[in-house]
Amino acid sequence: MRVLAQMAMVMNLDKCIGCHTCSVTCKQAWTNRGGVEYAWFNNVETRPGQGYPRTYQDQQRWRGGWALNRRGRLKLRSGGRLRRLLSLFSNPHLPKLSDYYEPWTYDYQNLITAPAGDDLPTAKPTAPIVWSANWDDSLGGGPELAQHDPVLKTMSERVRLEFEQAFMFYLPRICEHCLNPSCVAACPSGAIYKRTEDGIVLVDSDTCRSWRMCVSGCPYKKIFLNHQTGKAEKCTFCFPRIELGMPTVCAQTCVGRLRYIGIVLYDPDRVLEAASVRDEHSLIEAQKRVLLDPRDPSVVEAALASGISEEWLEAARRSPVYSLIFDYGLALPLHPEYRTLPMVWYIPPLSPVVDAVRDTGFDGEDAENLFAAVDSLRIPIGYLASLFTAGDPAPVRDVLRKLAAMRAFMRDITLGREPDESIPASVGMTGELMYDMYRLLAIAKAEDRYVIPHAHREPTTEAFNDGCSVQDSGRVMLPMPKVRAS
Amino acid sequence: MRLAVWGVLPYLALASFVIGLAWRYRYDKAGWTARSSQLHERRLLALGSPLFHYGILLTAGGHAMGLLIPAGWTRAVGLSDGLYRVVAFGVGGMAGVMTVTGLAILVYRRLTVRAVGRASLASDLVMYVLLGTTILMGLAITLTGNGHDYRATVAPWFRSIFVLQPSVDAIAQAPFGFQLHALVAWALIAAWPYTRLVHAFSLPLGYLTRPYIVYRSREASRARAMD
Ligand code: HEM
Ligand code: SF4
Ligand code: SF4
Numbered sequence: 046m047r048v049l050a051q052m053a054m055v056m057n058l059d060k061c062i063g064c065h066t067c068s069v070t071c072k073q074a075w076t077n078r079g080g081v082e083y084a085w086f087n088n089v090e091t092r093p094g095q096g097y098p099r100t101y102q103d104q105q106r107w108r109g110g111w112a113l114n115r116r117g118r119l120k121l122r123s124g125g126r127l128r129r130l131l132s133l134f135s136n137p138h139l140p141k142l143s144d145y146y147e148p149w150t151y152d153y154q155n156l157i158t159a160p161a162g163d164d165l166p167t168a169k170p171t172a173p174i175v176w177s178a179n180w181d182d183s184l185g186g187g188p189e190l191a192q193h194d195p196v197l198k199t200m201s202e203r204v205r206l207e208f209e210q211a212f213m214f215y216l217p218r219i220c221e222h223c224l225n226p227s228c229v230a231a232c233p234s235g236a237i238y239k240r241t242e243d244g245i246v247l248v249d250s251d252t253c254r255s256w257r258m259c260v261s262g263c264p265y266k267k268i269f270l271n272h273q274t275g276k277a278e279k280c281t282f283c284f285p286r287i288e289l290g291m292p293t294v295c296a297q298t299c300v301g302r303l304r305y306i307g308i309v310l311y312d313p314d315r316v317l318e319a320a321s322v323r324d325e326h327s328l329i330e331a332q333k334r335v336l337l338d339p340r341d342p343s344v345v346e347a348a349l350a351s352g353i354s355e356e357w358l359e360a361a362r363r364s365p366v367y368s369l370i371f372d373y374g375l376a377l378p379l380h381p382e383y384r385t386l387p388m389v390w391y392i393p394p395l396s397p398v399v400d401a402v403r404d405t406g407f408d409g410e411d412a413e414n415l416f417a418a419v420d421s422l423r424i425p426i427g428y429l430a431s432l433f434t435a436g437d438p439a440p441v442r443d444v445l446r447k448l449a450a451m452r453a454f455m456r457d458i459t460l461g462r463e464p465d466e467s468i469p470a471s472v473g474m475t476g477e478l479m480y481d482m483y484r485l486l487a488i489a490k491a492e493d494r495y496v497i498p499h500a501h502r503e504p505t506t507e508a509f510n511d512g513c514s515v516q517d518s519g520r521v522m523l524p525m526p527k528v529r530a531s
Numbered sequence: 532m533r534l535a536v537w538g539v540l541p542y543l544a545l546a547s548f549v550i551g552l553a554w555r556y557r558y559d560k561a562g563w564t565a566r567s568s569q570l571h572e573r574r575l576l577a578l579g580s581p582l583f584h585y586g587i588l589l590t591a592g593g594h595a596m597g598l599l600i601p602a603g604w605t606r607a608v609g610l611s612d613g614l615y616r617v618v619a620f621g622v623g624g625m626a627g628v629m630t631v632t633g634l635a636i637l638v639y640r641r642l643t644v645r646a647v648g649r650a651s652l653a654s655d656l657v658m659y660v661l662l663g664t665t666i667l668m669g670l671a672i673t674l675t676g677n678g679h680d681y682r683a684t685v686a687p688w689f690r691s692i693f694v695l696q697p698s699v700d701a702i703a704q705a706p707f708g709f710q711l712h713a714l715v716a717w718a719l720i721a722a723w724p725y726t727r728l729v730h731a732f733s734l735p736l737g738y739l740t741r742p743y744i745v746y747r748s749r750e751a752s753r754a755r756a757m758d
Binding site: 068126127129130134135136137139140142225226230232233234235236238239240241242243247249250251252253254255256257270272273274275276313316378498 | 539560561562563564565566567568569570571572573576577580581583584585646650675688730733735736737738739744745746747748749752756
């Protein structure tokens with residue numbers, strides 16, 4: 046058994062208030078440059094909604110990710126290798142800039158140079174404003190826009206998006222740093238790679254040739270073409286920070302403190318098999334089986350043999366990501382049916398259910414009420430299932446029941462009543478485990494949210510004796526993807 | 532004068548080509564790209580780009596045959612000159628028309644689609660002028676060459692350049708159109724490394740055989756970045 050480590054993230058959607066702080070700080074850190082004005086390595090989209098870029102989840106149209114062919118073999122949805130080479134000259138599945146949106150700025154000069162008059166001068170936009178990365182934020186635009194949500198369309202029930210009965214939540218998204226990344230597989234130059242040490246997926250801009258196959262290959266549309274340099278760019282999982290043990294910018298600045306970062310161990314030789322499972326509803330379990338238990342002595346032994354250090358193993362044992370996926374069973378992957386084995390996981394939100402219970406005049410903290418609602422509210426559950434479980438409502442229900450039980454259980458404790466052990470028992474947990482889960486989700490201290498081991502580094506003398514990072518040729522010699530403003 | 536144009540210029544162009552490519556590959560990997568503009572416009576590109584590229588690749592193959600393989604060899608394998616000419620005219624003409632049509636669409640797109648125009652560099656302009664002239668001249672002489680046997684004039688001279696004994700007299704006998712085409716082509720070759728045309732050397736054939744998922748260690752990517 047080979048063992049590799051993967052840096053992974055969990056986002057607790059109940060806590061996202063849709064403030065976009067993560068997107069803005071990410072943009073400040075990585076994409077406030079020419080050529081990537083339109084790119085949001087982190088974006089926050091309202092669900093139901095069209096997403097960013099518009100309708101990216103409609104794989105019939107965009108052909109991202111993997112699919113099984115007739116013989117049950119895993120193939121890129123956009124076709125085989127030869128087909129891709131033959132379509133190099135014009136990629137049939139590439140989104141247009143307007144599918145993302147055309148960025149604009151304002152003529153601020155006018156504020157100063159406008160002639161004196163009765164009206165206040167305005168800063169007019171430099172281009173028509175017709176769409177943005179967030180045009181349908183918080184259901185703005187109403188049912189006319191939301192009805193084009195590809196996830197809604199896959200649901201069997203005709204969902205009427207009347208405002209009185211609408212449910213809504215926010216979905217922050219970054220690159221999934223997949224175990225089976227279709228962007229990597231689609232790149233003819235082999236310029237995108239997965240780091241063996243931490244699984245972060247990066248673009249080598251020295252070998253990127255602008256074939257732009259990764260952009261269409263990624264089903265989450267999280268690779269962007271810099272239209273000035275012609276090279277692909279993507280979320281880096283803030284690796285220069287991660288290597289120093291610091292969380293990503295989006296996680297650190299998150300107002301809701303809802304992001305968890307830790308490592309998981311996996312066996313790269315099991316990836317293909319897991320991604321090829323025929324039944325879509327079995328994909329989550331298959332994906333989980335690729336991940337290894339860092340407390341299992343045979344895994345520890347294999348990990349050490351594969352060159353993973355004790356420090357990293359310890360981090361794997363303390364990983365909040367591992368706990369949220371396995372110990373508490375709360376975290377689910379986004380769109381497992383794309384078969385890329387995504388490594389940013391989500392705790393689906395209970396709030397649409399709680400709101401529905403409250404709106405009908407019942408007690409939204411009561412376990413029985415919530416359980417009944419989880420079982421009967423088909424629309425939000427169906428929607429969440431289309432996002433996180435390839436449409437299987439059972440795992441979503443299990444998670445929401447646990448979250449509902451936690452609410453009820455903790456209310457008794459907060460109010461100084463006797464804790465009711467039957468509540469955790471009804472979702473297969475002990476009171477103690479449930480209390481730990483509560484601490485991780487609600488108290489969410491930074492040291493519990495982020496367990497990030499330092500990257501292996503050379504002895505410091507060597508690291509600091511590289512001399513000036515800007516050498517004679519004038520090029521910056523940091524081990525980062527090089528970007529060039531042309 | 533003759534010697535300067537047909538005996539020296541080609542070497543200057545070749546030097547620029549080789550040194551330019553080596554220099555760019557060594558010091559400007561970050562700039563070595565096809566610089567796709569498909570994000571800005573896709574309909575015209577979907578039409579023009581494949582037409583142009585398939586045309587130009589066919590044309591390149593035709594040139595390799597016509598210029599590098601001596602007439603004696605094709606005769607030796609039993610291909611009569613008449614048949615050769617028909618094939619060259621047919622396939623060459625078709626490739627030429629494809630190339631020119633595709634090129635026209637691409638140039639029209641560069642000129643009329645505002646976003647594409649604004650994404651163009653000065654090197655794109657130079658490239659399109661040289662490429663366009665070469666291709667148009669080439670198509671013109673293919674269609675109106677009146678049966679001039681360039682395999683007795685241009686081709687021997689072209690081959691002679693590479694054995695370092697340029698036979699200036701051979702090319703001097705070619706009609707003016709052929710001479711001009713060859714001359715502009717050398718200019719294109721000289722300019723090649725400094726334009727986006729470098730992407731033509733990056734055809735990623737390795738893709739057909741490599742494993743889908745690429746792993747690379749942090750140390751390896753660091754070493755590459757420092758290189
Ligand atoms: C060897 C294989 C080649 C491949 C795979 C290739 C691929 C490409 C690609 C992907 C683009 C970008 C299209 C876009 O905007 O999205 C492009 C553009 C271009 N290529 Fe090639 N190319 C090849 C050979 C050539 C050759 C031999 C020439 C000319 C001698 C050439 C001339 C051009 C030109 C002029 C453009 C710019 C088109 C525009 O106006 O946007 N290419 N090529
Ligand atoms: S989510 Fe990230 S790693 Fe996965 S296919 Fe897309 S760009 Fe690649
Ligand atoms: S910063 Fe946090 S709370 Fe705000 S939008 Fe991003 S993920 Fe949601």
